């Protein structure tokens with residue numbers, strides 16, 4: 563029988579909701595590319611309930627305990643005295659969400675003698691040292707596509723919010739003002755602007771598709787080109803490098819995974835190549851951009867705005883400069899954990915666990931690492947190596 567260690571974010575400060583704003587979720591049959599939504603044998607939760615926090619337990623307890631397994635759920639994940647580090651030593655499976663990542667560094671993996679499966683309840687397994695997982699033969703899996711559309715909606719919201727100057731204008735209302743000139747002095751239309759995505763995978767291409775009706779000019783950079791008919795349908799221009807694309811874009815959105823090739827991609831020199839007054843939206847991973855270069859570019863006017871929901875490490879310290887820099891539209895890491903997304907990734911997590919315990923193959927598209935190699939989606943979208951360096955600073959959230 564196995565021990566499953568599950569790291570989830572804290573419950574709401576006033577406790578679990580007693581009711582929800584809506585009674586149901588729309589029923590989706592398939593993802594946009596035709597692949598099926600998660601197919602566990604059953605679920606023990608109500609879609610639309612809060613599942614991603616400690617008391618939500620991803621709806622897994624009944625299933626796991628009725629099969630004789632032990633489930634430990636905690637939000638205490640950072641530092642050597644955390645419950646996560648104490649429980650890790652004999653855990654067979656670690657489940658973690660990118661929103662509140664349990665960083666599985668090489669040191670932690672070395673302590674986890676029984677670990678066989680690192681399961682990301684969401685998308686993006688950069689919180690695992692993939693090289694260490696490869697070397698130890700640990701399987702890394704994630705619930706591919708579960709929240710890609712959720713994130714694409716968030717990206718479109720953030721682009722419109724920045725360009726139209728929504729959040730500062732909203733602040734004037736809250737302050738009792740009617741300061742139209744203050745609001746309008748930084749407000750533009752997106753119509754006619756050039757927008758480029760770094761990566762046109764599930765999220766990047768969904769962003770392009772959603773922005774097309776706004777009559778923006780669409781651009782992308784990706785290591786592999788989209789099919790010709792998709793390029794034609796969207797009227798999107800491919801660029802053979804990020805540098806080539808960003809020089810002509812008014813808005814840039816980052817939608818690639820974090821791995822050694824993309825870490826620190828948007829450093830000071832890359833940002834300097836962007837058009838003056840461009841907007842940068844990053845819902846991919848905080849470490850893809852240089853923290854201080856973003857602040858400096860907003861202060862100098864090189865960037866007109868920056869928004870995103872991803873930071874490094876997470877949770878971000880209370881004095882993180884992105885909380886107070888000018889012209890920002892930051893949120894905590896939430897775009898992929900809407901109640902709609904939670905129902906999908908909780909079901910996908912259960913599907914992966916059922917496969918793992920029943921000795922059935924995990925869907926190829928869910929695999930990042932297996933059998934000592936990058937596999938499935940991992941082989942396509944990631945590169946081997948480690949992107950967890952510096953994650954121990956997440957412990958600062960408790961004190962700073």
Ligand code: NDP
Pocket residue numbers: 684685686687707709710713760761762763764765766783784785786817818819820823824845846847871872895896897898899939942943944
């Ligand atoms: P996909 O795997 O569908 O797409 C990722 C794309 O990134 C692929 O097209 C891949 O290209 C491309 N890519 C990889 N490396 C590079 C590179 N060096 N330069 C340019 N493109 C590259 O994943 P999703 O679109 O579903 O998700 C993308 C990322 O978004 C996740 O990895 C995660 O980090 C983040 N995310 C954030 C969430 C949030 O809540 N904020 C939630 C979900 C995801 P190819 O395969 O063609 O090589």
